[in-house]
Amino acid sequence: xxxxxxxxxxxxxxxxxxxxxxxxxxxxxxxxxxxxxxxxxxxxxxxxxxxxxxxxxxxxxxxxxxxxxxxxxxxxxxxxxxxxxxxxxxxxxxxxxxxxxxxxxxxxxxxxxxxxxxxxxxxxxxxxxxxxxxxxxxxxxxxxxxxxxxxxxxxxxxxxxxxxxxxxxxxxxxxxxxxxxxxxxxxxxxxxxxxxxxxxxxxxxxxxxxxxxxxxxxxxxxxxxxxxxxxxxxxxxxxxxxxxxxxxxxxxxxxxxxxxxxxxxxxxxxxxxxxxxxxxxxxxxxxxxxxxxxxxxxxxxxxxxxxxxxxxxxxxxxxxxxxxxxxxxxxxxxxxxxxxxxxxxxxxxxxxxxxxxxxxxxxxxxxxxxxxxxxxxxxxxxxxxxxxxxxxxxxxxxxxxxxxxx
Numbered sequence: 001x002x003x004x005x006x007x008x009x010x011x012x013x014x015x016x017x018x019x020x021x022x023x024x025x026x027x028x029x030x031x032x033x034x035x036x037x038x039x040x041x042x043x044x045x046x047x048x049x050x051x052x053x054x055x056x057x058x059x060x061x062x063x064x065x066x067x068x069x070x071x072x073x074x075x076x077x078x079x080x081x082x083x084x085x086x087x088x089x090x091x092x093x094x095x096x097x098x099x100x101x102x103x104x105x106x107x108x109x110x111x112x113x114x115x116x117x118x119x120x121x122x123x124x125x126x127x128x129x130x131x132x133x134x135x136x137x138x139x140x141x142x143x144x145x146x147x148x149x150x151x152x153x154x155x156x157x158x159x160x161x162x163x164x165x166x167x168x169x170x171x172x173x174x175x176x177x178x179x180x181x182x183x184x185x186x187x188x189x190x191x192x193x194x195x196x197x198x199x200x201x202x203x204x205x206x207x208x209x210x211x212x213x214x215x216x217x218x219x220x221x222x223x224x225x226x227x228x229x230x231x232x233x234x235x236x237x238x239x240x241x242x243x244x245x246x247x248x249x250x251x252x253x254x255x256x257x258x259x260x261x262x263x264x265x266x267x268x269x270x271x272x273x274x275x276x277x278x279x280x281x282x283x284x285x286x287x288x289x290x291x292x293x294x295x296x297x298x299x300x301x302x303x304x305x306x307x308x309x310x311x312x313x314x315x316x317x318x319x320x321x322x323x324x325x326x327x328x329x330x331x332x333x334x335x336x337x338x339x340x341x342x343x344x345x346x347x348x349x350x351x352x353x354x355x356x357x358x359x360x361x362x363x364x365x366x367x368x369x370x371x372x373x374x375x376x377x378x379x380x381x382x383x384x385x386x387x388x389x390x391x392x393x394x395x396x397x398x399x400x401x402x403x404x405x406x
Contacts, residue, residue, distance in 0.1 A: 024090050031083045038076040044287040045069045048313040049383065059211050060221055060299055061381055066204040067298035068289050073197045080190035087183045094176045101169045108162055211299060222303060232334055233308050236351055239330055239342060240394055258393055259347045269346020272324050279323045279403050280369055282352060282388045286314040288406060289385075292398040308396040309351065309389030310406070316384050319371040320352045323403065328364040328372075338376045353387035 049065040211218050244259050251260035261269060290311035297303040326345040333339050340353040343366060356376035360366060377384040390397040400406045 024086060028083065028086055031079055031086065035076065035079045035083070038072055038079060041072050041287065042069065042076070044285075044313075045072065048287055048315065049289070051382075058221065058381075059207055060218060061383075063204060063207045063211065063299045064289075066200055066207070070197065070200050070204060073193060073200065077190060077193050077197060080186060080193060084183060084186050084190065087179055087186065091176060091179050091183065094172050094179065098169065098172050098176065101165060101172065105162065105165045105169065108165065208299065218299070222297060222300060226305070228337060229307075232332075232337060232340065232353065235332060235334060236340070236342065236389075236391075237394060239332065240349060240391060243329055243344070244393065261346055265346045267346075268325065269348060272326075272345040272348050275324065276402055277404065280321070281312075281403055281406065282320055282323050282350070283312055283314045283318050283375070283386055284321070286312040286318070286386070289313045292396075292400060309353075309387055310399045312386045312388060314375060314384050314386060316377050316382075318375050318384055318386075320355055320373050320375055320386055320388075322366045322368060322370050322372055323350055324368050326350070326366055328360045328362055328366060330362050331358055331360070339373070341372050343372070347393050349391040349393075351387075351389040351391070353389075354385055 045065070045068060049068070241256070244256065247253075247260045248255050253260050259265070288310050290305075290307055292307055292310055294304050294306045297305050320341070322343055324343075324345050326343040329342040329344040329349060331339055331341050338353070339355045339358050340351055341355055341358060341360065343350050343352075352372060354376045355373035357374040358372070359374075360372045366372060375384050375386045388399055390399050390402050
């Protein structure tokens with residue numbers, strides 16, 4: 001009589017399959033979440049940067065905006081490919097498992113049919129009684145009774161196992177059907193995304209070719225932007241140094257690089273640091289269009305841009321808001337540029353550049369998420385841009401590490 005290894009094998013198969021399915025499902029959910037995030041980001045890019053058809057953007061601005069959209073859409077295509085590859089692996093595993101289950105089910109049914117046939121040939125009560133009474137002694141009779149019970153139990157288990165394997169096979173077939181449909185949808189989505197991406201790249205190349213004929217004006221525009229950014233950053237550094245010097249003078253100290261904090265300011269700094277990675281965005285809704293650090297210019301790749309913070313695109317008439325409780329250190333008005341608000345949080349400082357209407361003044365106490373000004377909207381391009389930075393005394397920090405899901 002066959003052993004109970006069928007049940008052990010089935011149990012192992014179900015445990016392994018369940019574990020693999022759970023792992024794949026978790027990965028698929030993560031990829032789906034990333035895909036939705038990228039799709040939402042593309043919507044924001046279109047809304048904030050490309051929904052200004054009546055505005056006249058410079059060639060450089062157009063290339064920069066396209067570069068951002070191409071970057072995000074390329075990530076979307078990559079995620080779609082990862083999802084498709086994962087589904088392909090899942091489909092292959094399920095097809096292999098289905099083939100194995102069908103073979104096992106076929107053998108199991110044959111074994112069960114043979115057992116039923118043999119049982120039918122000797123199923124009469126008379127035959128069972130003759131088998132029992134032909135025992136030579138009581139012990140043999142007892143063993144034969146136990147054997148008949150075990151045989152009946154085994155038949156029952158064989159029937160249950162066939163039902164379980166049939167159900168498992170049905171589940172796998174249904175899953176395989178759904179996965180094939182998902183893959184078809186995904187492949188169609190990715191094909192469309194790749195076609196759009198190709199069109200965007202062609203548009204960008206046309207713009208770049210146009211720019212090559214205007215290399216002088218292009219270089220001048222990039223240089224002017226860099227000089228303005230450097231000048232503002234230097235002025236911010238100067239103001240922070242002055243504030244550090246003032247705090248040291250008041251405390252009778254001489255440090256040039258560190259604030260002397262009051263107990264209240266120490267507590268504020270401690271709380272600010274404790275909220276690292278959880279601080280709210282400096283705008284209610286926005287999109288990061290330039291990251292922190294040194295990076296190549298999207299048009300002239302040989303030209304490097306240094307950013308002490310992030311640049312965020314937002315909607316018209318959006319307000320800049322403080323990311324934490326603090327005190328307005330100063331409002332910087334720089335010739336040829338819109339005001340910049342500096343807010344002190346103990347030894348940390350956050351800066352908000354490109355403010356059109358300032359709601360606060362030096363010395364004002366502000367709360368987290370409090371509006372500090374309306375962000376400037378460029379009348380030529382229709383863009384509403386906020387430049388946001390975080391400093392630990394004189395050292396610029398990457399805002400991505402401080403702001404929630406930036």
